[in-house]
Amino acid sequence: MMKLIGLFDSPYVRRVAVSMRLQGFAFEHVALSVFRHQDEMRKINPLVKVPMLVLDNGEKLIESSFILDYLDGEAAADKRLIPASGAERRKIQQHCAIALIATEKAVQVYYDTNLRPAEFSYAPWVARCTEQMHDAFAMLEALPVSGLLSGAPITQADITTAVALRFARHVHPAEFPAGRYPRLDQLSSWCEALPAFLETPLE
Numbered sequence: 456m457m458k459l460i461g462l463f464d465s466p467y468v469r470r471v472a473v474s475m476r477l478q479g480f481a482f483e484h485v486a487l488s489v490f491r492h493q494d495e496m497r498k499i500n501p502l503v504k505v506p507m508l509v510l511d512n513g514e515k516l517i518e519s520s521f522i523l524d525y526l527d528g529e530a531a532a533d534k535r536l537i538p539a540s541g542a543e544r545r546k547i548q549q550h551c552a553i554a555l556i557a558t559e560k561a562v563q564v565y566y567d568t569n570l571r572p573a574e575f576s577y578a579p580w581v582a583r584c585t586e587q588m589h590d591a592f593a594m595l596e597a598l599p600v601s602g603l604l605s606g607a608p609i610t611q612a613d614i615t616t617a618v619a620l621r622f623a624r625h626v627h628p629a630e631f632p633a634g635r636y637p638r639l640d641q642l643s644s645w646c647e648a649l650p651a652f653l654e655t656p657l658e
């Protein structure tokens with residue numbers, strides 16, 4: 456069975472796990488932390504970055520977008536989360552790219568304000584990243600309605616956006632009062648109620 460390494464408090468790991476559940480791929484979850492289990496992690500995963508997907512033949516894949524691309528290639532055509540080609544593929548990829556920037560900026564602010572001693576946190580950098588995070592969420596909020604919200608089947612853009620918001624709200628609750636991003640809130644509540652999300656709790 457494939458092994459997925461990393462905790463679901465990582466939005467990158469969580470989006471892979473949710474996608475695998477939606478696509479019907481069985482996996483063993485190896486719940487190692489990049490911080491608390493560094494030595495054990497390094498033995499399997501020398502760069503200590505998650506997610507890592509270990510295939511049945513022992514091949515090890517890193518970088519969530521490449522892992523998801525591999526899974527899409529293995530899935531039945533109607534289980535793909537990003538189309539194989541064409542304008543719709545580019546649209547969903549770019550939508551994911553914005554959600555990944557929102558995620559990355561939320562992670563950077565979290566690292567800067569939680570992993571460093573307070574005296575080493577650099578306020579202008581935190582402010583810049585916080586602004587970029589909100590710029591990305593505002594851009595997602597303003598995109599034309601598509602995917603799950605439009606009644607169409609769920610896409611990787613829906614998953615990555617919902618996972619991004621859930622993570623960012625968890626680590627920066629004051630930044631995400633209800634109603635700041637109403638459409639994203641709706642997408643989030645629909646997604647988080649799906650079994651694939653419920654079975655992949657962030658905490």
Ligand SMILES: N[C@@H](CCC(=O)N[C@@H](CS)C(=O)NCC(=O)O)C(=O)O
Nearest residue numbers: 465466467489504505506518519520
């Ligand atoms: N672009 C990577 C980002 C992965 C990533 O940064 N994961 C974090 C956990 S949220 C991690 O491994 N952090 C440990 C570190 O950066 O040393 C992906 O999409 O897989």
